[in-house]
Amino acid sequence: MSIPAAFDYHPAQTVDEALSLLQQYGDDAKILAGGHSLIPAMKLRLAQPEHLVDIGRIQGLSYIKEEQDTIAIGALTTYTQIERSDLLQQYFPLMVECASIIADQQVRNRGTIGGSIAHADPAGDMPGVILALKGEIVVQGPGGKRTIAADDFILGAFETALEPDEIVIELRFARPPAHTGSAYQKLANQASHYAIVGSAVVLTLDANKTCTAASVVITGASMKTERSRAVEQALIGKQLDTATITDAASHAADELELVSDIHGSEEYRKQMASVIVRRTINSALERIS
Structure with missing residues (x-):
């Protein structure tokens, strides 16, 4: 089987719109970011969401920036953007190194750092790097934003502390000390x-x-x-x-x-x-x- 089951497609323009759609459709909805994990699962019918909420068009969730002693990365930042970032090469060459060997160029062009940590594939590359760098995951839900330490985020295979009505919006990393x-x-x-x-x-x-x-x-x-x-x-x-x-x-x-x-x-x-x-x-x- 290589054709997904029927579903309704909802392209969200804002985080609030995406959260509203998640609340409206509940367990019948799945978030689509880069899509390189979800779409194959849907084609094999391992996942059969009735509603697909596409957050890939939301503006303002793709960035890499320095904020005092912290580097913030938007959830929709792609592996290619990470691989080409001078700022990350300066402070977190580990992340650049990892991004450069993920899958192939097509995947790196579409796959996102937020999607990778939310998916929590045990064989995925970037979740391990996020954990090693002791990152923090900023998520947003109906009650507002909260920050979860990477050590507390991954609970098991494809299982995280993310609630069904929450979205990963940002990852944050403290700048490393000298001699690291x-x-x-x-x-x-x-x-x-x-x-x-x-x-x-x-x-x-x-x-x-x-x-x-x-x-x-x-x-x-x-x-x-x-x-x-x-x-x-x-x-x-x-x-x-x-x-x-x-x-x-x-x-x-x-x-x-x-x-x-x-x-x-x-x-x-x-x-x-x-x-x-x-x-x-x-x-x-x-x-x-």
């Missing part, structure tokens, strides 16, 4: 480019080259995008020599609910999580100046 390096690497499915196992790492060192902060996130290997606290704890307070990094990376899958499918068994993903995390830590470390 970051990297994203993945073992990709060659057909879909989704992560079989991926890792986003952010490291901060002090003047003595001791790790004072570590953020290590695993994608693709488990039932949700999640932080590897065992690896983080094994890095913080240490000087990151080869032995320390290897030992820390060996704990990459300690807390994960590993998945097994045609792309890799649980044991394979466990081994690859250790390999990918070790490589990503080393890459992040090399980028600290």
Whole structure:
């Protein structure tokens, strides 16, 4: 089956109009942003919304701007815009690196950062980066706006803290401290480019080259995008020599609910999580100046 079930299409011109439509149609409605996740699911009839609320035409939700010590990114900002942003290259090269290896150019031209975090695909790339950078997700609903920490946003596979009548409108990131390096690497499915196992790492060192902060996130290997606290704890307070990094990376899958499918068994993903995390830590470390 490659034809979606019948649905009514509603192009919203404002956030308020989109929220009104969500309230009106309730569980029968789905939000369309870039569409590269929802449309394929609809074509396979894995999703059959009766009403499609298109927010892609809403003005003012596509931007990357600096506000004091914070970088704000509008929810409709595309991967291509992220990839080409000098501001993000300056402060968050991790995000630029990640955007550049998402799927293909057509997907990057349409896919949005807000859509990626709202979809919360465990094998998606950008949710892991948002989590590693300890971002904040600003959402808006009938009761107004609220801000949710990335650590509290992703609840499970395709499950978030977003209420059915809320929309992601912005993501916010604190500027990193000095002597911070970051990297994203993945073992990709060659057909879909989704992560079989991926890792986003952010490291901060002090003047003595001791790790004072570590953020290590695993994608693709488990039932949700999640932080590897065992690896983080094994890095913080240490000087990151080869032995320390290897030992820390060996704990990459300690807390994960590993998945097994045609792309890799649980044991394979466990081994690859250790390999990918070790490589990503080393890459992040090399980028600290």
